Amino acid sequence: MSTVRALLVRDIKLAWREGGAVGVALGFYLIVVAITPLGLGPDLNLLARIAPGILWVGLLLAALLSAGRIFENDYEDGTLDVLATGPVPLPVVAGVKCLAHWLSTGIPLVVLAPVLGLLLNLPMGAFPSLVLAMLAGTPAVSFIAGIGASLTLGLRRSGLLLALLVIPLYVPILIFGVSAVTPYVSGPNSVWPPFLILCALSLASVVLAPIAAAAALRTALR
Amino acid sequence: MQLPVHVSLAAHDIACERGGRTLFQGLSFTLAPGEALLVSGPNGAGKTSLLRQLAGLLPLAAGHLSVTGAEPDVPVAELCHAVGHLNATKTALTVRENLAFWADYLGEGHGDLAGALAAFGLEPLADFPAGLLSAGQKRKLALSRLYAAPRPIWLLDEPSVSLDAQAVTRLDAAIRDHLKAGGIAIVSTHVPLKTKFDHELALGPRRAA
Numbered sequence: 001m002s003t004v005r006a007l008l009v010r011d012i013k014l015a016w017r018e019g020g021a022v023g024v025a026l027g028f029y030l031i032v033v034a035i036t037p038l039g040l041g042p043d044l045n046l047l048a049r050i051a052p053g054i055l056w057v058g059l060l061l062a063a064l065l066s067a068g069r070i071f072e073n074d075y076e077d078g079t080l081d082v083l084a085t086g087p088v089p090l091p092v093v094a095g096v097k098c099l100a101h102w103l104s105t106g107i108p109l110v111v112l113a114p115v116l117g118l119l120l121n122l123p124m125g126a127f128p129s130l131v132l133a134m135l136a137g138t139p140a141v142s143f144i145a146g147i148g149a150s151l152t153l154g155l156r157r158s159g160l161l162l163a164l165l166v167i168p169l170y171v172p173i174l175i176f177g178v179s180a181v182t183p184y185v186s187g188p189n190s191v192w193p194p195f196l197i198l199c200a201l202s203l204a205s206v207v208l209a210p211i212a213a214a215a216a217l218r219t220a221l222r
Numbered sequence: 223m224q225l226p227v228h229v230s231l232a233a234h235d236i237a238c239e240r241g242g243r244t245l246f247q248g249l250s251f252t253l254a255p256g257e258a259l260l261v262s263g264p265n266g267a268g269k270t271s272l273l274r275q276l277a278g279l280l281p282l283a284a285g286h287l288s289v290t291g292a293e294p295d296v297p298v299a300e301l302c303h304a305v306g307h308l309n310a311t312k313t314a315l316t317v318r319e320n321l322a323f324w325a326d327y328l329g330e331g332h333g334d335l336a337g338a339l340a341a342f343g344l345e346p347l348a349d350f351p352a353g354l355l356s357a358g359q360k361r362k363l364a365l366s367r368l369y370a371a372p373r374p375i376w377l378l379d380e381p382s383v384s385l386d387a388q389a390v391t392r393l394d395a396a397i398r399d400h401l402k403a404g405g406i407a408i409v410s411t412h413v414p415l416k417t418k419f420d421h422e423l424a425l426g427p428r429r430a431a
Binding site for chain 2: 002003005006007014018076078079081083084086222
């Protein structure tokens with residue numbers, strides 16, 4: 001247990017201390033959402049209708065921006081070699097590092113999302129379900145990003161390839177994430193089915209993604 | 223330093239393949255507790271690959287490794303300290319934080335942070351960010367990891383690179399102490415060390431033929 005805690009605490013500390021991880025993701029999210037109304041014009045009804053989609057797409061892109069770092073720095077400085085000789089299996093290492101990405105980047109993005117919702121005229125009633133849906137869905141975002149990050153390890157400028165690999169896998173999260181918020185915006189639907197599906201997506205990826213990521217890491221270490 | 227277990231390590235007919243090329247094959251050795259193995263050979267002979275195989279990072283193309291003395295379900299990699307070409311130091315953390323992480327991670331609650339800081343005289347630099355260390359100091363930080371958690375097998379790949387003469391002497395003494403405590407050391411080096419190696423393994427093109 002001390003092993004897992006040490007790795008988790010170190011990864012979060014590094015994400016906050018090494019510039020360009022959390023700050024860049026938050027800044028990118030802010031910019032993307034802030035320029036959207038400028039491009040669409042001041043139609044408040046239109047903005048309210050598309051707000052959930054913009055907030056989710058922005059969050060996915062911002063999370064991807066820092067996803068490459070989940071394994072890359074440790075791979076480059078040899079830390080991953082030593083982590084692999086540690087007392088916990090490699091899938092656990094991969095899982096803990098994805099969890100650290102969620103805690104250090106996913107949660108701050110979720111906290112920022114309602115603030116950005118104000119910029120897009122998101123109806124007040126939609127805020128709780130937006131935050132809940134994002135909290136339920138972002139673990140899947142971080143863990144699936146972990147698969148992409150481990151597959152693109154060792155490649156130069158792997159960021160774009162990572163996005164190409166991972167964004168298709170984000171489609172279900174996006175669809176159900178947006179539909180968990182839309183009842184408050186456009187129509188009388190229940191919030192719960194999409195919310196529960198988001199929970200299911202997160203739980204499944206928390207279990208399966210570390211196994212896939214560890215397999216990719218093994219190949220990268222060879 | 224007290225070792226948790228005394229183990230013997232044996233390799234039976236192991237082979238290594240990199241990119242379709244056989245680097246070596248039919249390699250066998252047996253190391254009892256307290257014995258050291260020197261791996262020598264020209265560049266590209268497979269010294270690093272052999273050490274990475276022992277650390278469980280590279281698959282064995284043939285043969286197998288056996289360890290006696292440890293719990294049967296513990297993989298060889300978990301008994302090994304591997305210090306390779308890369309230092310595995312985090313530039314954004316201080317020297318103390320770097321070693322504290324390894325003591326907690328590798329030591330599973332039995333880590334020894336104070337011992338690791340003292341091992342290569344890094345106490346004066348403890349609160350210094352590792353990114354500001356010189357190449358030699360970073361190397362010392364990587365080697366201090368050997369003391370952060372007790373493990374019976376040391377795999378050292380060119381450990382003396384960028385160390386000054388005094389630090390090489392210290393490293394030499396560290397390896398001897400480890401052997402005296404019943405540990406095993408497998409070292410690949412081009413710098414002559416005073417440690418008496420019980421076995422020497424010369425890798426080279428001729429072996430593979």
